[in-house]
Amino acid sequence: MSVPQRDDQIRTPIFNAMPAAVLILATAILASAAITALSPEAGRWILASSLVISGPAGTALPAQPLGHVAPLLLHVFIHFGLLHLVMNLAVLIGAGRAVGLALGGGIRGTAGFLVFFFMCAAAGAALEVLLPHDGIVQMGGASTGVSGLIAAAGWVRGGYRGMLGLALPWIGFNILIALTGMVLPIPISWAGHIGGTVAGALLFPLALATFGEGQGRDGGDGGRFSA
Structure with a gap:
């Protein structure tokens, strides 16, 4: 069902109002993919430097060019x-x-977005590392930080209730993946997704109060944007 809109409510094309932080992240992710595709040697270095690697306690993990801490942030690329x-x-x-x-x-605002995104990514990666594993596990992808954005977008669109409306279904879906993985292993980091989502739910009101420059700075029901 469509809802009539006044002229001043008509949405502009999404890329006409794309925040700089989103463009920076998207460009960096695409650049990493392009370098990996065009230069296998550089791609192998990027992969080795950025993978989050974890395993059972006491297991000797493969050496990484930038150590095992940097990937907590770099895995998003x-x-x-x-x-x-x-x-x-x-x-x-x-x-x-x-x-x-x-x-x-x-x-x-741009700095705040990037700090928030990478804190969610680090939280998701940390939860993946802290969980017990039967063998060595490798994780990569922006979905840890993106999961935090899902919770944050809920805050923007409808405050606490809006956050729950987006975060809980996503968490529930990942719990389902975890349960399914007990029978049929699925190569999806459900723990990384849940960790990022919870971090986003907890941290976004603080990020909005600390860094917010735009509308909806109070994070309440009055600040609504369409994603």
Whole structure:
């Protein structure tokens, strides 16, 4: 069912108001994919430097060029196949636009967006590392940070209730993946998604209060943007 809109409510094309932080992240992710495709040697270095690697306690993990801490942030730049890349970019653009507009397009808002995104990514990666594993597990992809954006977009669109409306179904879906994985292993980091989502739900009101320049700075029901 369509809802009539006044002239001043008609949405402009999504890329006409794309926050700088979203463009920066999307460009960096695409650049990483392009370098990996065009230069296998450089791609192998990027992969080795960015993969989050974890395993059973006491297991000797493979050496990484930048150590085992840097990948907690860098993993967002590597993806395993075109579908993985496109799916994460689609949510980054959709949810990220709403979050970026709420924080504002200036330097402060852009910095706040990036800090928030990488904190969610690190939280998701940390939860993946902390969970017990039967063998060595490798994780990559922007979905940890993107999961935080899903919760944040809910805050922007409808405050606490809006956040729950987006975050809970996503968490529930990943719990289902976890349960299914007990019978049929699925190469999806459900823990990374849940960790990123929970971090987004907890951290976005603080990010909005600290860095917000745009409308909806209070994070309440009054600040609504369409993703």
